[in-house]
Amino acid sequence: MSLQNVTLEISLKPFRDTSEGTAREVCTHLFTQWLPLLRHAERVSVLLWCADGSEILDYRGDLTAPFEWARYIGGANPKAHVANDPEGLALHSRPYLYMENPPVFTYGRLKQLVRVIKQVGAEVTGKPVRVGETFDPGPEFAKSPFKYEKHPEICMGDTMGAKSFVCSYATLEADSEAYAGFPEGIPGATPFGTFLGRQCRHFLRDLGFDYVWLSNGFGFGLEPWALRGAVFDGTGFSVDRIDEVREKVLAFWRLFREECPDFPIETRGTNLSTGMDLSSDAVPLRDIYQGGFGLEPPPNSPWAALNHDFGLELVGWMSHIAELPGETFPFRYYTHDPWWLNSPWLDRYGREPHDIYLPLSVSRLDEQGQARTPTSILFLTADDSYGDLPDQVPNEVIPHILTGRRDAPDAPGPLTWVYPFDEYHDWTFGRPTRVDEVFFGDWFMRGAVNSCGARSTRACRLTQSSAPGTCGVFRVRHPVLWPRPRS
DSSP, rough: OOOOEEEEEETTTTTOSSSHHHHHHHHHHHHHHTTTHHOOOOOEEEEEEEESSSSHHHHOOOOOSBBBOEEEEEESSSOOOOOOOOTTOOOOTOOSSSSOOOOOOBHHHHHHHHHHHHHHHHHHHHHHHEEEEOOOSSSSSSOOIIIIIIIIGEEEBBBBBTEEEEOOOEEEBBSSSSSSTTTOBTTTEEEEHHHHHHHHHHHHHHHHHHHHHEHHHTSOSTTTTSSOOOSBBBEEEEEEEEEEEEHHHHHHHHHHHHOOOOOOOOEEEOOOOHHHHHHHHOOOOHHHHHHOOOOOOOOTTTTHHHHHOHHHHHHHHHHHHSSSSOOOOOOEEEEOOOOTOOOTTTSSSSTTTTHHHHTTOEEEEEETTTTTTSSSEEEOOSSSTTSSTTTHHHHHHHHHHHHHHTTTSSSSSSSEEEEHHHHHHHHHHHSSSHHHHHHHHHHHHHHHHHHHHOOOOSOOOEEEESSOOOOOEEOOSSSOOOOOOOO
């Protein structure tokens, strides 16, 4: 399929001062180094990791006001004790400034940067360029008094320690301060979806953003990284709460879209799969996809670079694209990490392209049985933890991306996974429920994929179908580098 979009994700760290000249210099470097890939795309996007989304929550409509931004290496809001670190020096124990005297960003300077990105991007690439803003529910990227001091009631998830993650269906307590969307303050019991949606509408419009990215499973349940969740405690399922939680999840999407109806939404999704999300958190992915909410489905999880669980990455992605809210779906690759002092292409992957070729060999079959491949490619991120943009990474990664696209599946393979997308939803929300079978099914397939990879020097090529019943196809095409299990 045609490559409709390439997204370059980037933090504010490369912009070591807030002048327009520096912004133009950094943007020229960014677009030029990725140009060999960008020329194949119809459109270019830049996804800005300004902070953690608290810049949206705190926005009061004043462009001269400064905002807290992600200028740290390490966790900005430590929420859990780190073992064997008595002096509290580990990156998970405390944050470190990435440079001495980092610049102060105001909302006005950010608006200027968004304008410069679009101008320089169009000049260098000759393509239309759009800019996205991120909202993350967790504590990692920037200090957030809104989440952890003023409104800790919205932090219902324990993903990175107690009360560390914002839950999309939380409600806010009363707040007398003025915000862009709430100039008279926040009334008590305001749904978080209402508050975030209205704040997004003002923030995105005022600063010139084109879309919003909901990060780290936000909108898809209470515990986006965990096996346990709102309806599964690790030993049993609270089947009497499934319908209640389902309605809470859907209410977030409805309320958000009532307040922010026009801006496109892109999603990170959870690190898990459709069946896992259904059985742990009652996430009604089918209803979200069919709800007309104007969102892109989640890409593959970057977790495989961290935990070598490629079965979970691939099964999770295939289960999320078995059905689609539209006609397109993305692939995402983990090149740099601007927060945790690693660059996966150079260290975690060791410059081996297995996690390019494996996901890029995934396709889905449409109703006519035609193989469909990702229409959008995202790179997390273009800059590293120090705000550098090393040419080595795009120079080495782009040829593998182009090879993976050239060798993409064009027909069904010999082994088909019929993914029970509708059945899993019916088994979770039906009476009597079969949610335990839903929990088991995707974990079994994850184990099967990992077992295949661990026992063979040739990797299974995986494809996915959206025909009624939805199918995924395992096929062997050619040898690729598959990491051996570590002792």
